[in-house]
Amino acid sequence: MNWLVRTFSCSIAKKQFMAVTGLAFCLFLTSHLIGNLFVYGGKDAFNGYVEHLHALGVLIHIAEAGLIVFALIHIGTALILYFQNLAARPVKYKKKSNAGGRTLASATMPYTGLFILVFIVVHLVSMKFADHSTLTTFDVTAGVFAKPAYLAFYIVSMVVVAFHVNHGFWSAFQSFGASHPKYMPIVRGFGILFSVIVGAGFGLIPIAFNMIS
Template sequence: MNWIAKTVGTSIGKKLFMALTGLGFIGFLSGHLAGNLTIYGGKDAFNSYAEHLHSLGPLITLMELGLLTFAVVHVGVGLYLFYQNYTARPVRYAVNKSGGGRTIGSQTMPYTGILMLLFIIFHLLNFHFVDKTHTTIFEIVSNAFSNPLYVITYVAAMIVVAVHVSHGFWSAFQTLGANHPKYMPIIHVAGIAFSILVGVGFGFIPIYVSILA
């Protein structure tokens, strides 16, 4: 465990942990989206997917603990790096240009990250930590998205996620050493494509469900 403390104690080590946990969340988003898309198969297909997850029992609990650990590391290290950068240059430059390859995603990473954290808490309170007795997950989702305010909130949150992922995707690979002129353009395109897939894939679900409701 000593090597972990030493690694986290360095700037490069912190970025490595950010990259690894970030890629872990990208993998989770992929799996979560694939599962959520079963909702287009109807309520029986979606409920069957949810029941299959619950049937995994301890394995799901272990995965949830892993995601929680990743979240604590990713958010904690990310906020610390943001604080370090802020204190190193507390006064903003008089001219703020988006040159040097900077994008909306790279410029807003700390802020979109915080918004995502708040949304995840909101999302868990509405879907995970709710009484599921005498009801189904499809009914819970359908009731939630019958509220236009929640639909708007969810769609807006998915836009934030897409912006965050658009930079985080390629940045993670760059941190892990994939910063090569031959491969980085491909990774950039893959990151943008994945961010659009996540934004549209998750974002259209509440609209679809609200129409059914």
């Protein structure tokens, strides 16, 4: 038990917990985007994909429970680190600098993370927990995307997600000490590419739904 307390009291360990859970969510985003791409095959293809997921039964529930646990760890650790940083620097500097690699993306990670949390709640309420008794998942999703306010919110959210993922991806590797000058540019480049794919990939999904429906 003592080793667990010591682990959670160490800033490096907290960052590594965030790195592991963050990379896990990158894998989730990849699989979720691949699944959403079925919409380009038409209404039947997309509904068939959803039915296939539902057929997995308990496995889906286990995966969802795992995502919830990872989210709690990621958010909880982020909050602890955020307040620890505030406590360590009670007085703000008069002049901000980019010393130590601090960028706009790193400085706004807590706020983009909070925005993403709000988006997830709204997205789940609008999509997953909507009434599916008389409509297919495709029809429910198309109906939500047909609302201009939600569509605008969704697109802005995808931009924020891409911005968050871009910084989080390479900083996750940095948390494990993979900051070699020879390899970090490759990691950063892949992070940019991945964030663009995620942002554009999800951002174009509503267009496909509106075109098909």
